[in-house]
Amino acid sequence: MENNSIIQIKNLTKSFPTGKTNFIALRGIDLSLGTGEFTGLIGPSGSGKTTLLNIVGSLDTPTSGEAWVLNHSIGALSAKQAASLRKQNLGFIFQSYNLLAVHTVFENVEFPLLLLKYNASERKKMVMDALEWVGLTGKVKSKPPQLSGGECQRVAIARAMVKKPSLVLADEPTANLDASNSHHILQTMVKLNEELKTTFLFATHDEKVIGYLRRKIYLLDGKVDKDELTVGSKQSTVSSEK
Amino acid sequence: MKTALKLAYRNLIGAGLRTWLNVIVLSFSFVVIIWMKGVLVGWDHQAKTDMANWEIGGGQYWHENYDPFDPFTFTESHTAVPEEFKTEIAAGNMEPMLVVQGTIYPQGRMQPVIIRGINPGQNIFKLPTQKLDTLTEAIPAIIGSVAARNLRVQTGDYVTIRWRDTNGMFDAAEIIITGVFSCNVPAVEAGKVYIPLEKLQSMVQLEGEATILTFRDSEKERPAIENWTLKPQSELTKSIDEIIQTKTAGQSVFYGILLLLAMLAIFDTQVLSIFRRQKEIGTYVALGYTRREVVGLFTVEGAMHSILAALVAAAYGIPFLAWQAKAGWTMPMDVSEYGMAVAQTLYPVYSTGLIVSTVFIVVLTTTIVSYWPSRKIAKMNPTEALRGRLQ
Ligand SMILES: Nc1ncnc2c1ncn2[C@@H]1O[C@H](COP(=O)(O)OP(=O)(O)O)[C@@H](O)[C@H]1O
Numbered sequence: 001m002e003n004n005s006i007i008q009i010k011n012l013t014k015s016f017p018t019g020k021t022n023f024i025a026l027r028g029i030d031l032s033l034g035t036g037e038f039t040g041l042i043g044p045s046g047s048g049k050t051t052l053l054n055i056v057g058s059l060d061t062p063t064s065g066e067a068w069v070l071n072h073s074i075g076a077l078s079a080k081q082a083a084s085l086r087k088q089n090l091g092f093i094f095q096s097y098n099l100l101a102v103h104t105v106f107e108n109v110e111f112p113l114l115l116l117k118y119n120a121s122e123r124k125k126m127v128m129d130a131l132e133w134v135g136l137t138g139k140v141k142s143k144p145p146q147l148s149g150g151e152c153q154r155v156a157i158a159r160a161m162v163k164k165p166s167l168v169l170a171d172e173p174t175a176n177l178d179a180s181n182s183h184h185i186l187q188t189m190v191k192l193n194e195e196l197k198t199t200f201l202f203a204t205h206d207e208k209v210i211g212y213l214r215r216k217i218y219l220l221d222g223k224v225d226k227d228e229l230t231v232g233s234k235q236s237t238v239s240s241e242k
Numbered sequence: 243m244k245t246a247l248k249l250a251y252r253n254l255i256g257a258g259l260r261t262w263l264n265v266i267v268l269s270f271s272f273v274v275i276i277w278m279k280g281v282l283v284g285w286d287h288q289a290k291t292d293m294a295n296w297e298i299g300g301g302q303y304w305h306e307n308y309d310p311f312d313p314f315t316f317t318e319s320h321t322a323v324p325e326e327f328k329t330e331i332a333a334g335n336m337e338p339m340l341v342v343q344g345t346i347y348p349q350g351r352m353q354p355v356i357i358r359g360i361n362p363g364q365n366i367f368k369l370p371t372q373k374l375d376t377l378t379e380a381i382p383a384i385i386g387s388v389a390a391r392n393l394r395v396q397t398g399d400y401v402t403i404r405w406r407d408t409n410g411m412f413d414a415a416e417i418i419i420t421g422v423f424s425c426n427v428p429a430v431e432a433g434k435v436y437i438p439l440e441k442l443q444s445m446v447q448l449e450g451e452a453t454i455l456t457f458r459d460s461e462k463e464r465p466a467i468e469n470w471t472l473k474p475q476s477e478l479t480k481s482i483d484e485i486i487q488t489k490t491a492g493q494s495v496f497y498g499i500l501l502l503l504a505m506l507a508i509f510d511t512q513v514l515s516i517f518r519r520q521k522e523i524g525t526y527v528a529l530g531y532t533r534r535e536v537v538g539l540f541t542v543e544g545a546m547h548s549i550l551a552a553l554v555a556a557a558y559g560i561p562f563l564a565w566q567a568k569a570g571w572t573m574p575m576d577v578s579e580y581g582m583a584v585a586q587t588l589y590p591v592y593s594t595g596l597i598v599s600t601v602f603i604v605v606l607t608t609t610i611v612s613y614w615p616s617r618k619i620a621k622m623n624p625t626e627a628l629r630g631r632l633q
């Protein structure tokens with residue numbers, strides 16, 4: 001394994017049993033992601049983006065081939081080890097936010113810290129910092145149903161970022177947002193990527209997201225179709241979209 | 243575990259009305275179970291105390307032939323009061339009683355009756371025997387209120403009574419009812435007339451003899467006496483224990499149903515939760531919970547209903563139960579002909595054991611009922627749960 005790589009995927013396939021035959025969702029993926037990347041898996045619906053993201057996120061296992069994430073082989077982890085990997089090192093952002101509806105904004109962001117057994121005062125400070133990053137310190141006591149879609153996704157980003165994970169996996173994070181909210185949360189993520197050196201891996205087919213990516217991995221029918229780096233500085237990438 | 247408790251608490255309180263409906267139903271079970279059991283314990287205490295006060299004192303010696311359910315044994319069941327008890331009797335700590343079968347003729351009707359001779363100065367029984375201590379032409383007699391009603395006699399009435407003496411000769415006399423008493427122990431009054439002991443002894447020519455010896459102190463070691471059978475208090479109150487046990491079984495069915503209803507509500511909530519909250523379950527897993535831990539969280543959440551219910555039950559149950567213990571529970575029906583020692587008003591008695599065991603049983607059943615559907619989560623695929631797919 002390369003020294004600064006955070007994800008190493010070798011000849012990965014994933015198939016799902018569907019009736020008599022198996023449906024092959026990923027067929028022979030080879031990929032490597034370095035620390036600090038801001039990269040997206042791009043492809044039409046059904047191309048295997050979510051499937052790949054789930055495996056990287058240790059929520060699913062490869063059918064064959066290997067996926068190494070932070071020096072852990074995903075297929076070889078026990079349920080407990082996989083949970084521990086997610087708890088310590090991974091952050092998730094979902095298309096539909098997946099916030100806990102009956103918990104306040106504060107409690108939602110606090111959740112990962114409870115699992116990591118931080119004490120109350122540490123939790124409070126870290127939650128407030130995370131809410132500051134996403135500009136939501138004024139909504140600490142609100143509950144998700146009282147927030148707009150953009151605000152919900154910012155809470156979800158704060159929740160993913162609060163423990164400063166090494167890797168954040170974001171599956172179609174802008175799919176339910178309008179243009180201005182999409183740009184807002186993407187700029188937030190770019191900023192966090194720069195300041196905290198967190199690696200971001202997106203799954204998306206949204207042009208707005210694609211515009212912010214520094215590396216674009218195109219998937220088609222479960223295979224890597226194209227893998228390209230955006231030329232120019234990331235700063236210019238960001239400003240070109242504004 | 244601490245985290246699970248915290249999260250479970252947030253989820254429950256956040257769920258609002260649904261939680262409180264379950265909690266209220268469950269809290270009702272707590273209060274009703276404790277109250278019903280308390281009434282039974284209170285009844286048991288009361289029945290035993292009443293029985294001691296009215297019928298058996300601290301225990302008895304019976305003449306070996308005496309069988310209270312067979313009046314034909316009465317002619318054979320009497321003998322001289324043993325010498326060794328004379329001082330105890332003189333001190334008023336033991337009372338001899340003679341039992342004779344007779345017939346009473348209230349208003350010309352004929353009724354069999356058991357005539358009990360009792361010392362008018364006794365104070366082991368609550369019977370108002372001082373009313374036998376009068377000088378009248380007729381024989382003074384006291385009678386229970388239910389018996390008085392059945393025989394249609396009242397205080398001041400003269401009634402003819404007939405009996406056989408020890409030689410089998412019939413004899414008759416007039417009695418006058420000098421007192422009517424009411425008590426909770428049916429055996430004390432049903433078909434019985436109490437007259438002075440010495441009077442009865444001379445009527446049947448059995449001077450100095452008795453059928454039953456009742457002693458005051460239930461604790462003292464009692465020797466075996468020839469021709470007499472020792473009947474300790476615990477043996478004589480056995481019938482109460484048996485009746486209470488039957489009642490307990492009957493009650494268990496009732497609060498079994500009550501608990502079942504509460505459990506159904508919680509089971510339903512849990513099953514619904516697992517389907518409605520699939521995405522949430524997926525999210526917990528994505529955030530670093532194992533599926534096992536999610537099962538734990540949901541179980542704690544369900545079980546916590548019973549903890550909240552215990553708190554709510556305490557809020558309204560403690561005042562209610564305390565008030566009941568003080569004011570008592572008056573039975574909605576007439577209990578005087580119930581066939582066993584039962585007071586019209588029962589005072590529930592709650593022991594720590596009763597409360598602890600009730601809380602334990604309710605919490606345990608709630609936990610099991612919560613765990614049962616939650617096991618399904620362990621089989622859930624987190625990626626599908628995240629998508630919110632029904633399985
Ligand atoms: N659990 C599953 N069982 C069967 N087929 C699945 C399952 N998960 C995904 N698929 C199929 O795999 C393909 C890729 O799905 P997905 O990774 O969700 O695509 P994308 O996220 O790119 O839209 C789709 O055709 C989908 O129907």
Ligand SMILES: [Mg+2]
Nearest residue numbers: 049050051203
């Ligand atoms: Mg997808």
